[in-house]
Amino acid sequence: MTNPPTTPSPENNPANQDKTSLRSDLRNWISLGGGVIALGSFFAFILLFLLDVFSAGKSNAYIGILSYIVAPAFLFLGLALALFGYRIHRKARRSATGAAASRYSINLSNPRDRRRLSWFGLATTIFLLFTALGSYQSYHITESVEFCGAVCHVMTPEFVTYQGNAHARVACAECHVGSGAEWYVKSKLAGTRQLISFITNTYSRPIPTPVHNLRPARDTCEQCHWPEKFTGSIVRTYNHYMSDDANTPFTLKLMINVGGGSGKHTPADGIHWHITNKVEYYASDEKRQTIPWVRVTAADGTATVFKVDDYKDTPAAQSIRTMDCVDCHNRPAHRFKTPNDAVEESLYAGRIDAKLPAIKQVAVDALTQTYATEADALAGIAGKIRAKYSGQAAQNPQSLDATIAAVSDIYRANFFPAMNADWSKYPENVGHKNFPGCFRCHDGNHKAVGQGEKLIAASDCNSCHTILAQGAGAELAKLAPEGVKFKHPGDPIEGLLCNDCHNGKNQ
Ligand code: HEC
Ligand code: HEC
Ligand code: HEC
Ligand code: HEC
Ligand code: HEC
Ligand code: HEC
Known part of the structure; x- marks a missing residue:
């Protein structure tokens, strides 16, 4: 100065x-x-x-x-x-x-x-x-949905399957990042790694699941859902069609005992019992589909271990996982529908013409061929369906076109050849028809260690739900409040798990 x-x-x-x-x-x-x-x-x-x-x-x-x-x-x-x-x-x-x-x-x-x-x-x-x-x-x-889902094409499958389901108005970051600076920074660091693998073209196709560094459900799901809420029983209807010429409907009405509750004002029982009690497990595979070892710790601290007979080890502490929402609801936002389920849904909605003979079988078949690209798939689907009904097309060309359009829509919404992503890569854990789901533990093979033949509770057909009605027509109209025995429409199923036969494809 x-x-x-x-x-x-x-x-x-x-x-x-x-x-x-x-x-x-x-x-x-x-x-x-x-x-x-x-x-x-x-x-x-x-x-x-x-x-x-x-x-x-x-x-x-x-x-x-x-x-x-x-x-x-x-x-x-x-x-x-x-x-x-x-x-x-x-x-x-x-x-x-x-x-x-x-x-x-x-x-x-x-x-x-x-x-x-x-x-x-x-x-x-x-x-x-x-x-x-x-x-x-x-x-x-x-943090916006478009940024996560639409800008980077790697996540197209998750972005597309996210639309048109219960959480379509919940931003990706609400479940994947949550609040607070720590997870914001973590997610940006992970994002940077993903960007590098995107640029160097080294990302995995499909994106592996489960997400190992997913933020715990108590910081995400439980910000909106109160785990102690007592839900009681809910009724769900499942509309199926057989793979016969008549596409015979087969419907199930289930009363599902979701339960829940904290035990203070309401009982703590039913399916949501798992989140008000401590249940831990060890899965022997990457996708958490095989569970040989389960441990329940009661409020007074006593622990019971359930194991399958041929699992003789004790799992290492770091490979034991405590059950939370995502162990059952693992596809709350991204449901890759099985071809069987998606075709049945479109039949029920009237988008696929149920009057076309054996259309269920033909449509599922067309969807489950291997196609290299979406364009190949759409051409293949149209070709297969047209070839089958060429004789009848003259009678009702509009319905055939509409059916082809509906099956093509199913493909676009659930199959992503560029990312190698579809239902077969992303098992869903709620239920037990197409994937092991609840039967990973409730299959009647897990016995309490040191307690003889004692099984995991809720291992028979009426403990999680009761079937109120099943079948079609007059039979379906008869509601049975006490529940009826499941009348399987296909082959006898004694001694088998549902997903031994049902794999989303042909049944
Ligand atoms: C309701 C909560 C929720 C919302 C909203 C949500 N996700 Fe997810 N997402 C999950 C869960 C749960 C998983 C599977 C976790 C597991 O199995 O470990 C998952 C898995 C994923 C995966 C891993 C691959 C897979 O399919 O398992 C990607 C990628 C993904 N989500 C992207 C997104 C994008 C992009 C959005 C927004 C368009 C989004 N998510 C919105 C809960 C959500
Ligand atoms: C930002 C709030 C929010 C978050 C976070 C959230 N949910 Fe939801 N969830 C909702 C709302 C709202 C509904 C009801 C949607 C409806 O009925 O239209 C819902 C519905 C559901 C349903 C019922 C779905 C159905 O088909 O009826 C399940 C199951 C569920 N959520 C599980 C989860 C799980 C698991 C997570 C964490 C991975 C989660 N939610 C995170 C808001 C949220
Ligand atoms: C043991 C498996 C399991 C766990 C763990 C679990 N749920 Fe569920 N939940 C179910 C089943 C089964 C249903 C009913 C059938 C369905 O939704 O397909 C259900 C239903 C629901 C519904 C719909 C209720 C309604 O009124 O329609 C919501 C919301 C929900 N769960 C949220 C959660 C949240 C949040 C968590 C974690 C705090 C959680 N669930 C943990 C199995 C589970
Ligand atoms: C990781 C293993 C595991 C999975 C997966 C699992 N459960 Fe359980 N479940 C248990 C154990 C352990 C118990 C307690 C058994 C006992 O104390 O005898 C239990 C208890 C129950 C009960 C009885 C609760 C009560 O009122 O006491 C119901 C109902 C139930 N489970 C339903 C389900 C449903 C439905 C699913 C799938 C959506 C499911 N479970 C998935 C391990 C599991
Ligand atoms: C551990 C609990 C549990 C047990 C035990 C159980 N179920 Fe289920 N089941 C469920 C749940 C949860 C769903 C609902 C799945 C969903 O919403 O996607 C279901 C769904 C079903 C459905 C409808 C599936 C569909 O897509 O139409 C049938 C049929 C069924 N169960 C039959 C049985 C039979 C038969 C048994 C005995 C062998 C049995 N269940 C045992 C939990 C259980
Ligand atoms: C031995 C193999 C096998 C086993 C095990 C099996 N199913 Fe099936 N299931 C079939 C066949 C075959 C059909 C007839 C398929 C058709 O006509 O589309 C069928 C049809 C059905 C249908 C109606 C049509 C459809 O495609 O959804 C339902 C619902 C069903 N099974 C549920 C179950 C349940 C729940 C279990 C377990 C409790 C089970 N199945 C076990 C082979 C089996």
Whole structure:
């Protein structure tokens, strides 16, 4: 902070020299290029920002990413380039003229310095404001459903299956990140790893499940669902069709004993008993489909271990998992429907014409061929169905077209050849028809250690649900409050698990 002792002539004035040399140092190709990039991206930002503001409510993740991440990145790149060019040029000039490094000085009594300082202050404030806005917006964008699901095509299968189900209005981040800074940072670190594997094309197809670093359900699901809620019994209807020429309907009405409760105001029992009690298990496979060892710890601390006969070991502590919501509801948001279920659903909705003979079998067959791409699949499906009904098509061409469209929709919504993803890669653990599910433990093979032949409770057909009605027509209309025995429509099933035969494909 030194004042020049005398007033020098204008050309000798160090301030003017600074000004001219600042200008000339900026006059080089690198700085010029940087300046153009910075200016261009600044205007691009303004334009995109206005576009985002005026698209009120319907803002699109792509515009958001461009305006708050890409444009600012280029703005910084441009500014950095300009600075870089300036420094190189200044260094070169200095070593050419042999000028000593100037001392930086600010003199507040000098109006020029005051002006510069005010401009500097203003620019800094604007810069900080934009940075704040940018980081706020990029936080929102990277947490948005479009960002997670639509921008990166790796997650297309999860994004598509997420639509049209109970959680279609719940943001991905509510289940996958939850609240708090720790998991936000964790998810961004994981995201960076995913980005690298995406760029280097080394990601796995399909994305493996279960997700090992999924945030525990108590921090996600239980923020919306209160685990102690007593649900009692719910009635569900399952509409099936046989693979015969008549596509004979076969319907089941089940009263499912969900139960729950904390034991304080309501009993704690039924299916949700597992979350108000401590149940741990060891799975011997990656997908947690084979469970040879289960341990229940009662409120008083006594533990009971249930094992299958041929499992002789004791699992290592770190491979034991405590059961939570996701051990049963593992597909609450992303359900890859089995071809059998999806075709039955469309038959029930009337989208597939049930009057076409054996259409259930034909449609399921068409869906379960191996196709390399979606285009191949859609062509294959249309070809197969047309070939089968070519003789009858003349009678009702519209219904055949509608049926082909419905089966194609099933394919698009549940099969993703590019990611190698479909129902067969993502077993669902609620129920026991197509996958082991509840029968991973309740199959009647797990015995309490040291208690003889004592089995896991709820191992017979009426402990989890009662069948209120089954069949079709007059038989289905007879409701039996006390429940009826399951009348299996196919072969005898004694001694077998349902998923020994039912694999989502042909039955
Ligand atoms: C209701 C909660 C919930 C919501 C909402 C949700 N997910 Fe998931 N997601 C899960 C659960 C639970 C799993 C399976 C965890 C397991 O089996 O370990 C999962 C698994 C995944 C997987 C791993 C592959 C797989 O299918 O198992 C990806 C990828 C994924 N989700 C992406 C998304 C995207 C993208 C969105 C938003 C479009 C989203 N999720 C919304 C709960 C949710
Ligand atoms: C942001 C809140 C929210 C979160 C987080 C959430 N859910 Fe839900 N969930 C809901 C709402 C709301 C419904 C009711 C939707 C309806 O009936 O339309 C629901 C419905 C359900 C249903 C009934 C589905 C059906 O088909 O009837 C299940 C099961 C369920 N959630 C499990 C879970 C699991 C498991 C998780 C954690 C992985 C979870 N939810 C996370 C809000 C949430
Ligand atoms: C032992 C397996 C199991 C566990 C663990 C479990 N559920 Fe369920 N839950 C079921 C079954 C089975 C049903 C009824 C059938 C269905 O939804 O397909 C059900 C039904 C539900 C419903 C629908 C109730 C209704 O009124 O329609 C919700 C919501 C739900 N569960 C949430 C949860 C949450 C949240 C957790 C964790 C705190 C959880 N469940 C843990 C098996 C389980
Ligand atoms: C990891 C193993 C495991 C899985 C998977 C499992 N259970 Fe259980 N379940 C148990 C154990 C252990 C008990 C307690 C057995 C005992 O004390 O005799 C139990 C008890 C029950 C009970 C009786 C609760 C009461 O009122 O005392 C019901 C009902 C039940 N389970 C239903 C289900 C359903 C439905 C599913 C699938 C959605 C399921 N379970 C999945 C291990 C499991
Ligand atoms: C441990 C509990 C449990 C036991 C034991 C059990 N079930 Fe189930 N079952 C369920 C649950 C839970 C569902 C509902 C699945 C869903 O909502 O997707 C179900 C669904 C069904 C369905 C309808 C499936 C469909 O897609 O139409 C039938 C039929 C059925 N069970 C028959 C039986 C028979 C027969 C037995 C005895 C061999 C049996 N269950 C034993 C829990 C159980
Ligand atoms: C021995 C093999 C086998 C076993 C085990 C078996 N099923 Fe089936 N199931 C069949 C066959 C075959 C059909 C007739 C398929 C058709 O016509 O589409 C069938 C049809 C059905 C249907 C109606 C049609 C459909 O495609 O959904 C239901 C529901 C059903 N079975 C449920 C069960 C349940 C629940 C269990 C376990 C308790 C079970 N099945 C065990 C072979 C079996």
